[in-house]
Amino acid sequence: DQQVKQNSPSLSVQEGRISILNCDYTNSMFDYFLWYKKYPAEGPTFLISISSIKDKNEDGRFTVFLNKSAKHLSLHIVPSQPGDSAVYFCAAGIKAAGNKLTFGGGTRVLVKP
């Protein structure tokens, strides 16, 4: 049972435009969510997170939106840059359950110059 899903395996966007990555989850117990960026043969690097008590969090070019009723979150990157080309994973956790993270399948983003 995949509790965290990223239904778009890939996304191509022009430099300077907005990248929108989507993530859906099924477990209503998740109370925090994170986005990670990963290059091949490297570990993931943290981008941004959001608590379930919020519906938006912004950090520079990155904004995460959370819709609890729809069990959906999204990551907006604007403006997109060629260096943003990577695989992006959303992850979810339950604070009371030891903070183990469950990851989505990832979305490969290609930003074209």
Add this chain to the structure above:
Amino acid sequence: GAVVSQHPSRVICKSGTSVKIECRSLDFQATTMFWYRQFPKQSLMLMATSNEGSKATYEQGVEKDKFLINHASLTLSTLTVTSAHPEDSSFYICSARDGPGEKLFFGSGTQLSVL
């Protein structure tokens, strides 16, 4: 952010041999570390939670005798893949949390190839 160092970055071994992967928290102490594995074009799957000074907690379907975890100090956890087989070939990544926050910091990963 906090730094997690993982070594080696790549290892090639013969079937039947054992391989040890080290994970160190460089600038913080980690009572808990997490080991993940990733198959090509798939997500990161949690294998086990490594607890300093006590036994690791394994996820369902992960053989504890196959993947030995030792967390002997607050800055070092090791994963040993025993009697490795080609199906164990994967990308193994460790992670740790600096303090009570939710953010996990990841090592750079180890690509294991078993011939």
